Amino acid sequence: MARPVALIFDLDGTLVDSAPDIHATSNLALAAIGLPELPFETVRGFIGGGVPHLIGALLSAVGEDPDGPKRRPMSRAFNDAYAHAVDLTVLFPHVAEVLAALHAQGHPMAICTNKPVEPARAVLDHFGLDAMFPVVVGGDSLPVRKPDPAPLVHALDALGGGPVLYVGDSETDAATARAARLPFALFTEGYRKTPVADLSPEVAFSDYRELAGLVSALTPGGA
Missing domain, CATH: 3.40.50.1000 (HAD superfamily/HAD-like)
Incomplete structure (x- = not known):
């Protein structure tokens, strides 16, 4: 058979x-370290490469060094919120x-x-x-x-x-x-x-x- x-x-x-949950989580993480929020279509365009890629893209989009000192706290804030981000x-x-x-x-x-x-x-x-x-x-x-x-x-x-x-x-x-x-x-x-x-x-x-x-x-x- x-x-x-x-x-x-x-x-x-x-x-x-x-994408709505990833957008919301991204903005929560950006706000948590004092950075401005990004519009939905911008964040949606970053999806697909994995979280490390997303974090770097988010930081670059708000004018920060993607490998600079804000990367680690940004990653921590994002991952904490992302673990159970399902509502949207x-x-x-x-x-x-x-x-x-x-x-x-x-x-x-x-x-x-x-x-x-x-x-x-x-x-x-x-x-x-x-x-x-x-x-x-x-x-x-x-x-x-x-x-x-x-x-x-x-x-x-x-x-x-x-x-x-x-x-x-x-x-x-x-x-x-x-x-x-x-x-x-x-x-x-x-x-x-x-x-x-x-x-x-x-x-x-x-x-x-x-x-x-x-x-x-x-x-x-x-x-």
Whole structure:
């Protein structure tokens, strides 16, 4: 019997729209060390590279040295607030029902995100998705983060290998899949800034209800 395709998902911008929580947490951290707040669209543009990247971008945006003396207190204030920042985060439409269906079909599933593990697990728990994702690889799980391929390869190894599809929304995700030489499905409604064609995904979709058919087409013996 053919083994079901393993599905590895990015989190922010892919399964959830967490930009409002990241924006609120960023402004809390900036205010905590006496720096001005930033508008939503500015902060949204910094999402995807992990917390260290975000902290540096926030500091640069308010005219501070990203590696200067304010980096450590800024990081501390951000991480303290971010660990359980879920109240403004929402699932993208149809994510819950589609994930439940794929899980019921026996597809092994994992998360591979640059979000640290603790806030990533908090989001999954908040939406009742934690049981579907026995493997969560975060931005602090390994010494490197995406677009290095190691986190994605690590997630696949933890699922037991086999046929796989990586689902993400951004330039970082596309580069990670390329580096790992794994097939990539692009969710087009996330945080990317680059045209879809320039990211060269194997498949692209804008509605999660399309994903089940895409997975079936990739499954050995599938449609």
